[in-house]
Amino acid sequence: MSSFKKRKILNDPVYGFVSIPSEFLFELVEHPYFQRLRRIQQLGLTHLVYPGALHTRFQHAIGAMHLMQQAVDVLRLKGHEITEEEKEGALAAILLHDIGHGPFSHALEHTLITDTDHEEISRWFIRALNEELDQKLTLARNIFENNYPKKFLHQLVASQLDVDRLDYLKRDSFFSGVSEGVISSDRIIKMMDIHNDELVVEAKGIYSVEKFLVARRLMYWQVYMHKTVLAAEYLLMKILRRAKDLAMSGHKLKASPWFKRIAENQFIKEGLNSHSSLIDDFAKMDDYDILSSIKIWCDDSDPILARLSKNLINRKLPKTEMMNQPFDRNYVYDLKKQAMKHYNLNEEEAGYFVFTHKTHNYTYDSLREKIKIKYKDNSVVDLMEASGQFGENMFSGIESKYFLCYPKKLSD
Secondary structure (H helix, E strand, O other): OOOOOOOEEEEEOOOEEEEEOOHHHHHHHHOHHHHHHHHOEOOOOHHHOOOOOOOEHHHHHHHHHHHHHHHHHHHHHOOOOOOHHHHHHHHHHHHOOOOOOOOOHHHHHOOOEOOOOHHHHHHHHHHHHHHHOOOOOHHHHHHHOOOOOOHHHHHHHOOOOOHHHHHHHHHHHHHHOOHHHOOOHHHHHHOEEEEOOEEEEEHHHHHHHHHHHHHHHHHHHHHHOOHHHHHHHHHHHHHHHHHHHHHHOOOOOOOOHHHHHHHHOOEOHHHHHOOOHHHHHHHHOOHHHHHHHHHHHOOOOOHHHHHHHHHHHOOOOOEEEEEOOOOOHHHHHHHHHHHHHHHOOOHHHHOOOOEEEEEEEEEEOOOOOOOEEEOOOOOEEEHHHHOOOOOHHHHEEEEEEEEEEEOHHHHO
16 A cells, blocks of 8 residues: 555544545545445434534544554554555455445334345445456455455454444544543554454453443443434334335325335345345435435325424424333323324324334343453453453343333323
8 A cells, every 4th residue: 555646634533634545445435435424424313412423424434444554553563464455455344334324324224224234235335336446345345244364354344342333432422522432442452463363452451441341331321322312213213114104105205316216115135136226226315315305294294294204303302211121011002092182193103103112232242253352371261251340240241221202292
């Protein structure tokens, strides 16, 4: 990755100056698929709770690429061979790791898109770009899909301690103003090493890893799964679900043509493999399509879609309760009956306004590829065994909470 005429240096608010170190990587950044990420917010509707959380997936991808450069340089200094081609492949893989995110991706994945997720769509985009760029992304694709012999390169892209997580925790904390998410990404990267082709962390970095897991847990419950953020996200999901159901039944929706085509058709995994026109439509969609459509739907002839849309645009979010156990069915049904009476709805329609769901937080998934700690004698153990202060009960397993949303008028 020698010098090139189009070298670019970006001024990132989290890390300062970030360089794009090769002409090929700059070509990827300039591609319309990647530029679309400028128009997709990293945290969706979280700004309705934390007003500063307006950063984009473009910023996150650039930041993750910056951390990947640091990680590769550290591993090289520790004597591990990583060629220039492998470095560029790893940088391209992390740069494109979120390329398949749609607008408000998690809401979109549960409504307009079925039987697939943003990871699968990212794989499709990388394959499509590889064809367009004369197979120059083959190495990056193999790293991304974990088909490259040096497995630690994939772990830097996707694992329980990857540069993706290191960037988004630090960046989301910065922009939301939630200091609990602050982590020492520099120290964690400095402590990284390779043992038997696995990414490990030197034992003297264990406290930084513990802090990383604590920050991840707190950010999930305080930011990502904040009850009002959940209320806004699920309200958006109800809007998209209603719009899709109306479109499928022949209702004429006013929206961008590519958004309408996705709403009116089944966007499923098979479509990815057949290079359907729906993928081209997906590549054109961003947050602006969704929000402009919802603004139009505030005056839609369907009263349910119109009311839901007005509630989101004007931040009239549902009242939200959160518990560690399921809500009493009679309590939920009573709220639905009140909504049916108040808005003149049937029981199915009331489900757009009164709903309960379960949310999860995996701080550390002990069933997945583990975070390994390396001692001076070259012995390697799982973090849960090495962590004497917290241990398995603190980090491992899944935390679940239940939340209930309903119109505030029903609680008056």
